[in-house]
Amino acid sequence: MHYNSITPELSSKIERVVGKDNVYTSNEDLEKYSHDETEDFSFLPELVVKPASADEVATILKICTEHKIPVTPSGARTGLSGGALPLFGGVNLSLERMNKIIEIDERNLQATVEPGVINQVFHEACKEKGLFYPPDPSSWGSCFLGGNLALNAGGPKAVKYGVTNAYVLNLEVALPTGEIIWTGANVLKNSTGFNLTQLMVGSEGTLGVITKAVFRLIPYPKQNLLMLVPFASAEKACEAVSAIFRAGITPSGMEFMERDAIDWTLKYVEDVQLLIGEEVQAHLLIEVDGDHEEVLFKDCEKITEIVADFDAGEVLFADNQNDKDALWKLRRRVGEAVKSNSVYKEEDTVVPRAELPKLLKGVKEIGAKYGFKSVCYGHAGDGNLHVNIVKADMSDDAWENELPKGIREIFELVKSLGGTISGEHGIGYVQKDYLDVVFSDKVLDLQRSIKQAFDPAGIMNPGKVFN
């Protein structure tokens, strides 16, 4: 694909759309917008543009289509698959100024937001009104709702409440051809035409730019209980996960952490202390929530009985908010802690929940074969295991040339277990070479045809998802 560079004339044209103050060209600014949280990648955009409205976004996209300028939409740039990397230069279209919560509609339990609203800010605003927006990725303190939509982000609560796509009712989208559309309606059920709403969710900025979203909300659960369960065997911990669901309990959090994950995080997050027995190989962090404390205590009792069958150690109950916050902080910081330790690659594998033990065992075997170490953790209740491959003392040659074969082998294992290669991080830049593991040529062709229908000039986030 050939793209044009941004000429001074074009730059002026864009300035006239968003105002001179909202176009950035200094080296410092370009550098800042050259990366997200994915490994150590950096690709400089030619311009950073910060529109304030759907109209401005649409106008810029139309100009870029006419002049064949690549556009990389970006949010908080917390992504882990390189979706916000401006691979081909061009415009980095930052949605950060479009950060209004337009309405929280308490009559209908719905909210309308702009894409630049921070997930946690939205969560708290809903909570103040007794309403609950469950999706809460680890980066919720900084990530944007627009990015969450682009990647169909999850988080710990997804196990009971579903991921982002379970809460989206309707999207306003600026198309690369300059039109602004609404994909659906503000309703809980909809059988009217093809589901363009769900097509946009998870499309990683390759089809258009989401400029408004309507979410459904639910009543905020009044109570929750949290426990940390140690296991002498990581595989046994994974087996316990499936058993808890089969007993009819649906926890609101069911997180898995390998020994290394928790050790490294304890070192990284200095204000949390936890004594862990030598024999412990993994933990489950289990939360239950609801409106009736007595029911939650019964659930916890039952969970305690079940984990005992899988050789769990002594269960730690967090019985006050401080302890709860400390345990969640540990879990939310694992990614950063691993990252601070070594160059790494994060794989976002997902399988049917009961296949987790096989996945974990397979990952370790493949690691042994190719000579890499992995630190595993993630949303075990959803079968979503983050495999952090750390470079440690691997040679650059092995890292560059052998590791991709190992990753492919992990993904082939995932596929054979009924799973797929990304549960919540997206394909973006770093996983696109592996898409053939899970999709046939025909499926890829169909996806490319859809892309072509939305984005005939191929300007939207080029080099992502597809090769």
Next chain:
Amino acid sequence: MHYNSITPELSSKIERVVGKDNVYTSNEDLEKYSHDETEDFSFLPELVVKPASADEVATILKICTEHKIPVTPSGARTGLSGGALPLFGGVNLSLERMNKIIEIDERNLQATVEPGVINQVFHEACKEKGLFYPPDPSSWGSCFLGGNLALNAGGPKAVKYGVTNAYVLNLEVALPTGEIIWTGANVLKNSTGFNLTQLMVGSEGTLGVITKAVFRLIPYPKQNLLMLVPFASAEKACEAVSAIFRAGITPSGMEFMERDAIDWTLKYVEDVQLLIGEEVQAHLLIEVDGDHEEVLFKDCEKITEIVADFDAGEVLFADNQNDKDALWKLRRRVGEAVKSNSVYKEEDTVVPRAELPKLLKGVKEIGAKYGFKSVCYGHAGDGNLHVNIVKADMSDDAWENELPKGIREIFELVKSLGGTISGEHGIGYVQKDYLDVVFSDKVLDLQRSIKQAFDPAGIMNPGKVFN
């Protein structure tokens, strides 16, 4: 669009794919497959073909693409929007022989089924294993899961548990071009490429034929309580709906029935008796479910308090299974009862829940303006109101020429309230002329481009959804 007729040679070719015994050509058979449950429409197919496998389906579709023969996929033909009407003759592809529950996977709480499995049969098979498949359209005793997927069907439980699309994980699809694809993976969260699974759901047989589906299941709730609440004002009943949700209660059923709906049904369903006070104008049928009876009783108490604020009459509790079955029978049979009374048209309006009173009021005003009577009922908790327009003593001229203007006005009202023109019945044949009320030209163009990518020869269910 020009289609070819089926020649004797082509018919033989198709017979060689599925076996002579599975191709039907008698007048009686063609007549039987000429209609679904939509008004009194009838369009004869040229052949009825009953394949037994995805391979057979794909082969037939490929032949039909090559020879430009229209294909109308059909399930149990219980649809209410004319989706299974063979408008252009050709092949009626009946999925009724593909009726196996392939697996109920208790380890992963998932099931794999063929499209011809009856909804209730699947529901009961899951229930036997303690598992719950919630979507349950009124026709659940006969409708097929494949049809439910094609229309994104709902039902009374949707208010708490969501509609069909909330349970689909992965689909096997035979494409008109002859390939067989899987759209996704058997996982609870997925950020891998465009969501073709959700694109297929609700596509009404216009993109391909679903030949297998993987559903997620949840634990079967152990208890439920059911109550029937009479109101002296239909609008007050609708107002109460929103108030109950705002109080933090999510019922597992929240059905609305106008006085006429229940009167007509009581006449139609002779074995259910119910004494209704003269002042009663509407009922809400409210179910709560869960694992803890004491919690459900508390919910019912709270609901009773709330409805009192909306001038509810005396609440009837169904305190045994027989009474519960009787009340649900009444609700499930309303559609048939209205149909038995008069020629009618059923509109499947859906709005944000709190806008129901405005919708109901508007429907009656529009009816008065155009001279039609309507009987309204439906899934009030979802904002999904079925507006049954009965011909009664309207002239044929008014029915043919004036009524469509009235329907358009209802849909314009629905749109202005944030809603759309089908919540669970689909667009099919009868609503396609109104699609412009809710979609811009650009949205329709995008949908047509997607159709073109999947079905370049335009053989899949032609004349449905789009004009």
